[in-house]
Amino acid sequence: MQAAPTVEHACGLAFESCRDMLSRVQPLAQVATERWAMPSQRPHTGRRIRRPIFPSKRAASTHRTARRFPLLPHHKDTYVLTSTFVYFDLGKVLVTFDPEIACRQVGQLLGCDSPTIRAAMYDSGIEELLESGKIHEAEFLDRLFTHVGRSAAADDVLEAMSAMFRLNTSMLPVVSRLVNEGIPMGILSNTCGPHWDWIQRQNYGLLRLIGPRAALSYKIGCMKPDPQIYSAAAEIAGFAADQILFIDDRIENVQGATDCGWRAIHYVDTPTLVRDLRAMGYRCFV
Known part of the structure; x- marks a missing residue:
């Protein structure tokens, strides 16, 4: 009669069996990875590639969400988005003037x-x-x-x-993306009645996208960077100070906003603004 195998011998047989199975599965896994790669990574073969079959609707939903909203790469300058209202300065941001x-x-x-x-x-x-x-x-x-x-x-x-203002057309895609994300916006500007009335008569689509909320110095009775105008603007927006992001081309106005508890971006040009918004966590600019 043959002796029963020892525990060590049985474990060794199991290990060899697993290793053999893994050697067979690895090539299949590689093929599957290449087959179901994202479109930007998938090799062009000229043939239609079938979509993977998910075991449940929940898994399919999770897959679609992951593809639509990929995780942001970790970076020390990437912040968690906390601002829920965006104020734009008017002159030198939304419009230019001479x-x-x-x-x-x-x-x-x-x-x-x-x-x-x-x-x-x-x-x-x-x-x-x-x-x-x-x-x-x-x-x-x-x-x-x-x-x-x-x-x-x-x-x-x-x-x-x-009649010295011209629309800053480079800002239209920025505002459009924020609108698509459902982010409320407004205008905070040092301006006068004749200038504001003239701009309103131009019926710029960009300003219609932003909406009607406007904190204007000539109506409030003070100008940026006076803390009073930021307080009045927060009341007009209907948001707390720490929920407001302000974009202005003058550094003293940006500093005035941050002194009042707002988050703020110094506007230099539109491509730089897009990078700053992305770094702040606005996923529509990823």
């Missing part, structure tokens, strides 16, 4: 050169008073006309000083 155009157009109406109008409108400080809501349009025009010693129709002057 004060020299305004000075030239107003000068043509009043029969003055551009330097004279610049001194009357900007260097004198009346433009800033108008934007901060400390004076109204009638007083602004009265001071302007007094300074240059000439006058013209009020509506014509306000139109000439405002």
Whole structure:
């Protein structure tokens, strides 16, 4: 009679059996990996490749979700997204502007050169008073006309000083992606009534996408980076300070926002903004 195998002998036989099975499975696994690779990784064969069959609807749903929202690679500069409302500055972010155009157009109406109008409108400080809501349009025009010693129709002057804005079209894809993600947005700007009214009349689709919420200095009665305007803007948005992201081209306004507990991005150009939003965790820019 043959002796019964020892425990060590039985374990050795089992190990050899497993190793043989693994050597058979590994090539099949490699083929399966290549067959079901993502489209960007799948080798082109000219043939239609069948989709994998999932054992349950739940597994299929998990697969689709993983493909649509791949995990972000770990990086020390990648943050967890906490901001749920986005405020954009208006000038030099959503629209561009050139004060020299305004000075030239107003000068043509009043029969003055551009330097004279610049001194009357900007260097004198009346433009800033108008934007901060400390004076109204009638007083602004009265001071302007007094300074240059000439006058013209009020509506014509306000139109000439405002028709200097152009849409920053590079921001349209950025705003569109945020809209698709359901992220609420608004505008926070140092501006005056004539400028805002002129921009509204242009009916820019970009501003329609952002929505109606606007925190405007001439209505609030103070200008960035005064803490009061950020407080008023948060109330208009309906979100707490730590839930707001602000995008502005002036570093002092960005600093003012962060001092009030907001998150903020210094806008340099649109490609840099997209990278900053991606780093903050906005998955629509991944």
